[in-house]
Amino acid sequence: GAGVSQSPRYKVAKRGQDVALRCDPISGHVSLFWYQQALGQGPEFLTYFQNEAQLDKSGLPSDRFFAERPEGSVSTLKIQRTQQEDSAVYLCASSLGPGNGNTIYFGEGSWLTVV
Amino acid sequence: AQSVTQLDSHVSVSEGTPVLLRCNYSSSYSPSLFWYVQHPNKGLQLLLKYTSAATLVKGINGFEAEFKKSETSFHLTKPSAHMSDAAEYFCVVTEVFNKFYFGSGTKLNVKP
Numbered sequence: 001g002a003g004v005s006q007s008p009r010y011k012v013a014k015r016g017q018d019v020a021l022r023c024d025p026i027s028g029h030v031s032l033f034w035y036q037q038a039l040g041q042g043p044e045f046l047t048y049f050q051n052e053a054q055l056d057k058s059g060l061p062s063d064r065f066f067a068e069r070p071e072g073s074v075s076t077l078k079i080q081r082t083q084q085e086d087s088a089v090y091l092c093a094s095s096l097g098p099g100n101g102n103t104i105y106f107g108e109g110s111w112l113t114v115v
Numbered sequence: 116a117q118s119v120t121q122l123d124s125h126v127s128v129s130e131g132t133p134v135l136l137r138c139n140y141s142s143s144y145s146p147s148l149f150w151y152v153q154h155p156n157k158g159l160q161l162l163l164k165y166t167s168a169a170t171l172v173k174g175i176n177g178f179e180a181e182f183k184k185s186e187t188s189f190h191l192t193k194p195s196a197h198m199s200d201a202a203e204y205f206c207v208v209t210e211v212f213n214k215f216y217f218g219s220g221t222k223l224n225v226k227p
Contacts, residue, residue, distance in 0.1 A: 004158070035215075042205050042217030043159075056214065091159070104215070106151075106159035
């Protein structure tokens with residue numbers, strides 16, 4: 001597609017439920033990022049992939065958060081046993097590669113509400 | 116350590132008047148700096164980026180920003196605001212390409 005596509009756009013989960021958020025990056029983009037944006041705040045880094053390799057997961061807030069990109073294209077962010085503090089917009093972004101000259105393109109986000 | 120401070124959480128201007136959104140950064144090395152805009156329920160869109168070339172950077176929709184190393188600033192400006200500019204703006208710094216540090220955002224309101 002023309003841009004980064006995320007699904008679902010909106011998800012309401014009951015506390016304790018597992019959720020999976022999908023990201024389809026721009027075709028051919030090597031680098032893929034996940035960010036978390038809480039209400040009224042700027043996005044915060046979660047994790048980074050280069051192709052299928054997860055090179056940085058330092059931003060994942062707990063071991064309930066897990067991300068994968070098994071074939072180097074589509075990525076899934078999984079949150080186990082969701083808590084109310086997990087309510088946020090989860091943004092996926094991609095770029096051609098890790099060079100500083102490459103623009104990072106963001107998807108419209110998956111809005112997660114935990115009730 | 117890297118960080119970004121956006122000095123104003125809200126800015127309100129009249130249509131046709133200049134826009135100034137302030138950003139200060141902290142970085143140990145030579146940073147790359149970006150401004151992104153986010154319209155309600157929309158994704159983040161890149162306005163402009165600085166990556167150690169010219170210090171005055173021109174972006175889309177008439178926006179520009181100037182990198183001032185001595186002041187550690189990267190303020191965003193536009194000569195004449197348009198109603199469609201109303202949105203939230205984020206200043207971003209990165210040293211290592213894979214990790215963006217976002218400011219807390221500035222909401223721009225444009226009055227008719």
